[in-house]
Amino acid sequence: MFEFSLHVATIAALYGLLALSLNLQTGFAGLVNFGQIALFGCGTYGAALAFNNQFGPVVGLLLGLVLVSLVALFFARLGRSLGSDYWGIATLAIGQILLTIATNETWLTGGAQGISGLPQLFTGSTRLQGHLILFSVTLALLAATWWLFHRLTQSKFGLSLRLMREEPQFAASLGYDLDGLRRSAMLVAAVPAALSGFLFAHYMTFVGPDQLFSTETFVVWTMVVIGGLGSHAGVVVGAILTQMLFAAVPFAKDFFALPSEYVAAMRLTLIGGGLLGFLLLRPQGLIPEKVGSIRG
Amino acid sequence: MVEIALSAQKLRKAFGAHIVLDDVDIDIARGSIVGLLGPNGSGKSTLLNVLTGFIAMDAGQVALGDQAIGALPASEIARRGLLRTFQLPRMPTRMSVREVLLAAERSDAGIFAALVGRSLRASARTDELLEQLLLSRVADQPASAISGGQKKLLSIAAALANGPDILCLDEPTAGVHPNLRGGIVTLLKQANAQGVTLLIVEHDMAFVRNLCQRCVVLDRGELIADCPPAELADHPRVVEAYLGRAAARRVATSPEKPPVKVPAEVRV
Amino acid sequence: MVQFLVDLLLRAGDIALVAVALSAGYSLVKFPNIAIVQYATIGPFLAYLIARSGIPFALAVAAACLFVGVLAVALNLLVFERLLKSGSAIAMIGSLAVGMLFTATLLVTAGPDTRHFDFAITALFDVFGSNVTLTQMISLAMSLTAFILLALLLFCTDIGRCMRATAANPNLARATGIDARLVVRVIIFLSGMLAALGGTGIAIKSELNILLGPDLMLPVFAAAILGGLGNPIGAIFGALVISFAETLAAAINFGPLVGQSFLFIPVNYIAAASFLILVVALLFRPYGLFVNEVKRV
Numbered sequence: 001m002f003e004f005s006l007h008v009a010t011i012a013a014l015y016g017l018l019a020l021s022l023n024l025q026t027g028f029a030g031l032v033n034f035g036q037i038a039l040f041g042c043g044t045y046g047a048a049l050a051f052n053n054q055f056g057p058v059v060g061l062l063l064g065l066v067l068v069s070l071v072a073l074f075f076a077r078l079g080r081s082l083g084s085d086y087w088g089i090a091t092l093a094i095g096q097i098l099l100t101i102a103t104n105e106t107w108l109t110g111g112a113q114g115i116s117g118l119p120q121l122f123t124g125s126t127r128l129q130g131h132l133i134l135f136s137v138t139l140a141l142l143a144a145t146w147w148l149f150h151r152l153t154q155s156k157f158g159l160s161l162r163l164m165r166e167e168p169q170f171a172a173s174l175g176y177d178l179d180g181l182r183r184s185a186m187l188v189a190a191v192p193a194a195l196s197g198f199l200f201a202h203y204m205t206f207v208g209p210d211q212l213f214s215t216e217t218f219v220v221w222t223m224v225v226i227g228g229l230g231s232h233a234g235v236v237v238g239a240i241l242t243q244m245l246f247a248a249v250p251f252a253k254d255f256f257a258l259p260s261e262y263v264a265a266m267r268l269t270l271i272g273g274g275l276l277g278f279l280l281l282r283p284q285g286l287i288p289e290k291v292g293s294i295r296g
Numbered sequence: 297m298v299e300i301a302l303s304a305q306k307l308r309k310a311f312g313a314h315i316v317l318d319d320v321d322i323d324i325a326r327g328s329i330v331g332l333l334g335p336n337g338s339g340k341s342t343l344l345n346v347l348t349g350f351i352a353m354d355a356g357q358v359a360l361g362d363q364a365i366g367a368l369p370a371s372e373i374a375r376r377g378l379l380r381t382f383q384l385p386r387m388p389t390r391m392s393v394r395e396v397l398l399a400a401e402r403s404d405a406g407i408f409a410a411l412v413g414r415s416l417r418a419s420a421r422t423d424e425l426l427e428q429l430l431l432s433r434v435a436d437q438p439a440s441a442i443s444g445g446q447k448k449l450l451s452i453a454a455a456l457a458n459g460p461d462i463l464c465l466d467e468p469t470a471g472v473h474p475n476l477r478g479g480i481v482t483l484l485k486q487a488n489a490q491g492v493t494l495l496i497v498e499h500d501m502a503f504v505r506n507l508c509q510r511c512v513v514l515d516r517g518e519l520i521a522d523c524p525p526a527e528l529a530d531h532p533r534v535v536e537a538y539l540g541r542a543a544a545r546r547v548a549t550s551p552e553k554p555p556v557k558v559p560a561e562v563r564v
Numbered sequence: 565m566v567q568f569l570v571d572l573l574l575r576a577g578d579i580a581l582v583a584v585a586l587s588a589g590y591s592l593v594k595f596p597n598i599a600i601v602q603y604a605t606i607g608p609f610l611a612y613l614i615a616r617s618g619i620p621f622a623l624a625v626a627a628a629c630l631f632v633g634v635l636a637v638a639l640n641l642l643v644f645e646r647l648l649k650s651g652s653a654i655a656m657i658g659s660l661a662v663g664m665l666f667t668a669t670l671l672v673t674a675g676p677d678t679r680h681f682d683f684a685i686t687a688l689f690d691v692f693g694s695n696v697t698l699t700q701m702i703s704l705a706m707s708l709t710a711f712i713l714l715a716l717l718l719f720c721t722d723i724g725r726c727m728r729a730t731a732a733n734p735n736l737a738r739a740t741g742i743d744a745r746l747v748v749r750v751i752i753f754l755s756g757m758l759a760a761l762g763g764t765g766i767a768i769k770s771e772l773n774i775l776l777g778p779d780l781m782l783p784v785f786a787a788a789i790l791g792g793l794g795n796p797i798g799a800i801f802g803a804l805v806i807s808f809a810e811t812l813a814a815a816i817n818f819g820p821l822v823g824q825s826f827l828f829i830p831v832n833y834i835a836a837a838s839f840l841i842l843v844v845a846l847l848f849r850p851y852g853l854f855v856n857e858v859k860r861v
Contacts, residue, residue: 032653078843081850084653085596089785090846093839096782100836148411155410159391159399166388173348173382174400174454175374184407218660225657230390265671272664279647279658292392292436 004247006131010203012243013138017196019223019235020145021189027230027289028153029185030165032084033075035091037217038098039190042068043197045102048115048207057121061198068194071098072186079182095214103209114208121202131203138199145192146232152188153232154294161185162230215271222271225278228285237286245270300361301326301493302347302378302462307356309339309346309517316342317353318517324462329484329494331504331525334514335537340497341383343514344464347495348380349373360461375402377461381468383497385451387439393450394435397422400454429453430479445472445480452483462493469503481507501525513537567694572804572811574700574769577707580803581762582780583787584714584796585755591731591794592748593640595648595655600759601784602666605777607632607760608767609674612681621681625706625764629757636756637749663777670774678773703765710761711800714754718796727751731794779835783810786842792852801853806838813837 018040025031046064047057055063071094078090102109109115122133152158163171164181172178201207219242227238249266252258278285302324309317316339324330334340345351347358349370358366365373374380388396404410426432429449434442439450448468455463468484469477484507488494498504504511505525513521513528515537521528528534586600610628615621639662647658681699688695718724730737730747738744763776787806791798813834819827845853 032656078846082846084651085656086789086846086850088653088656089596089789090843093782093785093842093846097836097839097843100832100839104830104832152407152410156399156401156403156405157407157410159395160402160405162391163388163396163399166391167386169350170382170386170388170451170454171399172369172371173350173374173380175371175379175402175458176405177369177371177375188407215664218664221657221660261671261676264676265668268664268668268671272661272668275661276643276658276665279650279654279661280643283650283654289390291390291438292395294392294395294398 003128003131006128006135008243008247010131010135010138012240013135013142014196014200014203015220015223015243016142016236016239017138017145017192018220019227019239020142020149020232021191021193021196022220023224023227023229023232023235024149024153024189025185026224027228027235028158028165029161029182029189030084030168031075031079031182031185032088033091034088034214034217034221035075035093035095036193036220037212037214038071038091038095039068039193040197040200040216041098041102041212042071042190043194043199044201044207044211045109045197046194047118047198047201048110049108051118052110052115057119057198057202060201061195064194064198065191068190069187072190073183076179076183076186080179092214092217095212095217099209099212099214102212110208112209114206114210116206116208118202118205118207120205121199134199134203141192141195141199142236146236150232157184159294215268218275219271222274224285225283226274226285228287228289230289231285231287234285234287234289242270242274299326300324300359301328302495303359304347305357307343307346307358308354309342309351310354316517317346317356320356320514320517320519322512322519324493324495326461326493327488327491328510329488329496329508331508331511332495332497332514333499333504333511333528333534337516338514338537339517340514341466344380344466344495344497348378348464350380374460377459378464379455379458379460379462380464381448381451381455381466383466383470384444385447387442387447387450389438389440391439392436393431393439393442394422394426396439396450396454397425397457400457402458425453429483430476443473443476445476448472449476449480449483452480456483456487456492460492462495463487464495464497466497467499468496469498469500477503501528566692568811568815570691570694570696570700571815572807574704575807575811576800576803577704578762578766578769579780579783579787579806580800581707581710581765582759582784583791583799583803584711585758585762586784587788587791587793587799588714588751588758588796589636589755590788591796592727592734592751593644593648594794595644595652595659596785596788596793597644597659598656598781599639599659599662599666600755601777601781602663603632603636603756603759603777604763604766604780605670605774606635606666606763608681608764608772608776609670610760611764612679612767612772615681621683625761628764629760632760633753633756636759637753640748640752667774667778674774676774678771680771681768683768697769699768703769706761706765710758714758714796717754723747723750782842783835783838786838786845789842790845790849790853792854795852795854798852798854805853806841809837809841810834 018036022033022036025033043064046067047060050060050063075091079087082090103112120130122130124130124133160171160176160181164176164178168178223238223242224235226241228234246267249263253263300323304320304322307317307320320343332340342351346353349368353366357364360376360378365376426435431446431450452468468480472480484494496508508525511523511525511528512519513534520533520537521531523531582600582604586597589597589600607628610631611625614624614627643658643662644655647655683699688697689701718728726742726747730742730744734744766776783806787802788799790805791802813829817826817828819825
């Protein structure tokens with residue numbers, strides 16, 4: 001039971017990183033990213049490709065960061081001429097294209113089978129100890145990202161992102177370069193997403209295309225909307241809550257003796273219902289964004 | 297020799313077959329306050345949009361001092377010191393008035409500045425400015441929730457935050473409560489005294505006479521007059537543009553005081 | 565060559581109905597409704613269910629389309645119009661959530677298995693030397709009929725004029741006495757019906773499972789965006805372009821180019837062709853092939 005709780009907590013922390021990342025893009029910069037999981041995938045495949053070519057995790061980490069920067073810059077470039085809903089569709093399409101490549105270029109990515117056998121990053125005297133260290137590292141990374149993003153969004157940079165989110169034309173009329181802001185926001189937000197993917201890959205010891213389905217993006221979206229767009233604390237709470245609910249699904253299935261397709265259906269209901277319910281009934285989320293907290 | 301702050305040559309803009317700006321030339325002296333007048337649909341707002349890069353022109357040149365800025369994006373033009381306000385300023389819903397004012401000043405807006413701690417320090421200046429704008433009471437409310445006049449005031453203050461060379465204003469007092477108009481006039485006079493050149497689209501003649509040394513008048517995309525505000529009422533083409541041909545003939549033929557007067561608020 | 569044209573037309577017919585539904589809905593309710601592709605999944609499932617109880621196929625399809633049309637109107641009223649007040653992106657996320665709930669419902673009720681409509685006659689017809697099945701003919705006929713009826717409705721009736729007027733300028737239309745709410749309901753109803761019909765056309769030709777809708781999503785969005793979102797007739801052209809690209813990519817033998825006798829693009833990449841067209845279109849012609857960008861200040 002302890003091991004299971006540790007697993008849930010680790011996954012929740014990894015998703016917390018993804019939620020903070022999406023929140024900086026959508027909650028602050030107003031960038032409706034439906035391809036968030038592609039940023040995560042840069043991290044996982046960075047690790048996997050390095051491992052497959054006999055390089056160590058450091059190379060994998062760097063490769064992931066390079067890949068994620070390229071994808072983030074391309075996303076930002078697309079945002080130049082698009083409204084937020086169109087941009088959402090474009091990012092979704094890019095996510096699907098990257099998924100198609102990952103599934104079909106078997107020589108590079110292992111295809112649908114993926115790449116397995118990645119080493120654990122931390123080996124304590126027992127497997128459990130290794131996992132404990134990994135969880136601590138993930139937690140520290142989550143805290144650091146939270147602190148960094150809090151600092152960024154409390155600064156002039158954060159104010160300019162929010163101005164772009166709300167009134168892009170007004171922001172441009174004051175001299176803010178929206179392309180530049182978009183680029184910075186995407187690049188900064190992409191890093192924790194890729195780090196999350198990198199840690200996930202080594203924790204699961206397996207990387208495959210089925211980890212990159214667009215449903216995973218919407219899981220992160222649910223976390224962010226439940227927690228509260230524009231609230232760092234909120235989205236981390238959202239990530240923890242959602243993961244706890246997901247963890248309960250298999251127990252519920254056993255308890256009610258339901259067939260296995262109910263597990264998938266229950267997950268979908270949790271994501272879809274959570275998203276829809278909050279959007280309709282409490283669009284500001286559990287912990288709403290604080291307006292006017294910056295007093296200069 | 298007067299130094300030219302902003303000059304535009306042969307500006308041309310058409311929306312489809314409809315020509316909105318027809319070879320407009322305009323020079324604006326540094327430190328002056330120029331009124332831009334004309335009936336509705338004469339191309340004033342389009343001229344402002346073209347000058348500040350918010351609409352791409354079809355042909356022509358714009359120079360800020362001695363730099364050509366015609367092809368630059370709007371934000372770059374603003375960074376070089378040519379700013380503008382909007383006729384109906386839209387303000388953020390999820391930012392307070394104070395936050396908008398803070399965001400307006402662009403210094404230290406990068407990621408680096410945020411990280412090394414040169415972020416926002418408590419500044420008495422913002423409080424002072426809010427006080428002067430009579431916005432202290434609403435400083436912590438969402439910027440979208442204040443009145444239209446207050447939004448105009450806030451948007452002018454925001455545009456002035458980075459010390460522009462030139463500020464173009466699109467109807468700064470239209471629809472503004474009389475109590476706030478004085479505040480806007482004071483703010484603009486103060487800015488001008490500090491060296492900011494002003495180009496103001498306005499319908500209120502009292503405001504124009506009070507503030508502007510010079511007026512340019514557009515009609516159907518053409519520049520038809522360029523004179524001090526006092527001479528506008530005698531200018532045949534201006535009268536024609538506002539009141540029709542018959543009135544213009546009477547102005548042109550009568551040697552003494554014209555029988556028609558341009559009303560205080562001309563809006564045709 | 566004839567085979568190529570037949571394949572092209574069949575694929576275009578599939579995409580076009582749903583793309584037209586998406587675009588028509590967008591013309592009045594301004595957000596990209598992702599749940600449209602789920603309407604295209606629910607339609608054939610319902611038709612399948614109804615047809616199994618012994619009701620003739622045509623009647624079953626009609627009933628299913630009617631039901632989905634009503635469902636679309638109800639969802640628009642209860643969910644999307646409320647969400648749209650917070651912006652089109654929020655409404656789009658909401659439609660995504662609705663789509664997930666539909667998938668969950670289908671998983672529980674119908675299950676993940678693949679089904680087939682059973683038609684007694686599966687004879688092949690010879691059309692100028694290429695083989696066409698009966699179901700393909702039925703599907704194509706359904707698409708064509710739907711398009712002709714839609715065009716007649718839009719361009720030859722009063723309600724069609726009201727719809728176009730409302731799409732162009734809702735406030736003005738309201739001021740001239742058009743009941744904009746009624747027009748919206750009619751259009752949303754029609755878009756639900758069209759999507760259901762499109763899904764049924766696909767299901768009778770190949771197979772029916774819960775992935776039908778999700779698989780359609782990007783080709784349909786690509787077609788609708790190419791045609792200019794909000795322009796239903798443009799969506800048909802968009803669908804032709806997408807199908808042309810897909811069919812061409814599948815038919816060309818790239819072997820001689822690289823010195824092999826046979827080299828075809830893998831099937832999975834052909835699906836990605838439409839995603840790629842979508843991204844390229846968004847990069848260079850974000851508001852469709854037929855519209856030049858108008859910058860408003």
